Amino acid sequence: MTGNYKKIINSLGKNRIRFNEILSGYTSLKIGGPADLFFKASTVESLVEAVLAARNSHTPFFVLGGGTNILFPDEGFRGLVIKNETSRIRLRGLTGRKYEKKTQSSFVDKVYLEVDSGVSINRLVRFSIEQNLAGMEYFLGQPGTVGGAVFINAHNMKEGAFFADRLISARIYGKDCEEKNVPGEYFRFGYDRSAIQKTGEIVLTVTLELKIGYKKLLWEKAKSCLEYRFKTQPGGVFTCGCLFRNIKHSDAIRLVTPGYTCSAGFLLESAGLKGKAVGRAMLSSHHANFLINMGGATAADVLKLIALIKNKITQKYGLELEPELVIVRSLN
Numbered sequence: 251m252t253g254n255y256k257k258i259i260n261s262l263g264k265n266r267i268r269f270n271e272i273l274s275g276y277t278s279l280k281i282g283g284p285a286d287l288f289f290k291a292s293t294v295e296s297l298v299e300a301v302l303a304a305r306n307s308h309t310p311f312f313v314l315g316g317g318t319n320i321l322f323p324d325e326g327f328r329g330l331v332i333k334n335e336t337s338r339i340r341l342r343g344l345t346g347r348k349y350e351k352k353t354q355s356s357f358v359d360k361v362y363l364e365v366d367s368g369v370s371i372n373r374l375v376r377f378s379i380e381q382n383l384a385g386m387e388y389f390l391g392q393p394g395t396v397g398g399a400v401f402i403n404a405h406n407m408k409e410g411a412f413f414a415d416r417l418i419s420a421r422i423y424g425k426d427c428e429e430k431n432v433p434g435e436y437f438r439f440g441y442d443r444s445a446i447q448k449t450g451e452i453v454l455t456v457t458l459e460l461k462i463g464y465k466k467l468l469w470e471k472a473k474s475c476l477e478y479r480f481k482t483q484p485g486g487v488f489t490c491g492c493l494f495r496n497i498k499h500s501d502a503i504r505l506v507t508p509g510y511t512c513s514a515g516f517l518l519e520s521a522g523l524k525g526k527a528v529g530r531a532m533l534s535s536h537h538a539n540f541l542i543n544m545g546g547a548t549a550a551d552v553l554k555l556i557a558l559i560k561n562k563i564t565q566k567y568g569l570e571l572e573p574e575l576v577i578v579r580s581l582n
């Protein structure tokens with residue numbers, strides 16, 4: 251055990267840390283070796299405490315949300331993995347009109363929720379619909395946490411809905427070990443992009459602006475989004491969802507894809523890669539961009555499959571596909 255690890259253990263307390271925790275159990279792909287140190291943060295304060303402990307001891311750390319878009323190495327992670335289990339959803343404010351004597355009426359039009367980054371997207375969707383709040387219904391069935399959704403700007407492409415659409419501000423934890431409140435624009439959101447992919451800042455909470463809706467209609471919309479998911483995505487498999495980001499619009503125009511689709515799945519399918527496998531890692535035969543672990547796949551299988559696909563697509567279409575999957579490199 252290194253001196254740096256001892257500092258973390260002293261700071262967080264031995265009973266709160268797990269040693270050599272196997273990471274495959276925490277990812278939807280079911281891949282990944284042991285983390286030297288593993289800590290579950292159930293409050294924002296303990297999340298900050300763990301990040302600070304790692305930084306103070308110059309130890310690599312990784313904040314893990316739902317583990318639904320992540321590939322950990324077979325060798326595991328040399329450092330501290332912090333599993334974000336923060337779970338609070340709070341009312342921050344309302345806008346509307348106060349009670350007016352003349353019309354004998356009042357109304358609320360917008361509601362502001364402050365949500366911990368560890369809250370699961372599905373819980374947030376269900377909660378907001380039950381409160382008659384509109385804006386999250388497109389994400390029913392979307393795996394992962396709020397923090398992971400900010401990181402990638404999670405999206406429902408069919409509905410043109412992005413998680414960032416409702417995010418007006420966030421509390422983040424920076425490299426300087428300072429907490430700060432930032433407006434939504436700070437993240438410079440784009441398709442599959444947010445600034446924190448480069449800065450490494452940690453999302454602690456977000457504030458969402460939701461409109462007043464009607465529960466029955468919101469459930470109808472949410473269920474139709476879920477049904478579309480079931481129809482278009484493979485079910486009951488170990489997967490991380492889409493493996494590659496969609497291509498740029500300029501490339502779709504150059505390649506004259508049907509309807510100028512930017513879908514990476516379309517390119518994979520037309521390159522004959524649907525169902526392609528290396529070892530036990532495979533592209534789904536149901537949805538060409540879905541990566542599947544057929545049982546027993548290793549990170550090495552996945553990396554080989556990615557390299558093979560990228561090569562073929564570059565040769566055939568003259569462009570470089572970019573993984574959507576977050577690949578954690580081995581530090582061994």
Ligand SMILES: Cc1cc2nc3c(=O)[nH]c(=O)nc-3n(C[C@H](O)[C@H](O)[C@H](O)COP(=O)(O)OP(=O)(O)OC[C@H]3O[C@@H](n4cnc5c(N)ncnc54)[C@H](O)[C@@H]3O)c2cc1C
Nearest residue numbers: 315316317318319394395397398399401404405453490491
């Ligand atoms: C079946 C299936 C369907 C999917 N469908 C969709 C879809 O329709 N649309 C879509 O966009 N994605 C989809 N995905 C991908 C995935 O669900 C999203 O990318 C999701 O937002 C990942 O969230 P997570 O909490 O699981 O992140 P993780 O996989 O845990 O982490 C991903 C990255 O986010 C970072 N991160 C997590 N929390 C924080 C935080 N608090 N602060 C800073 N960084 C953080 C991690 O460090 C890591 O780099 C799907 C995945 C699966 C398995």
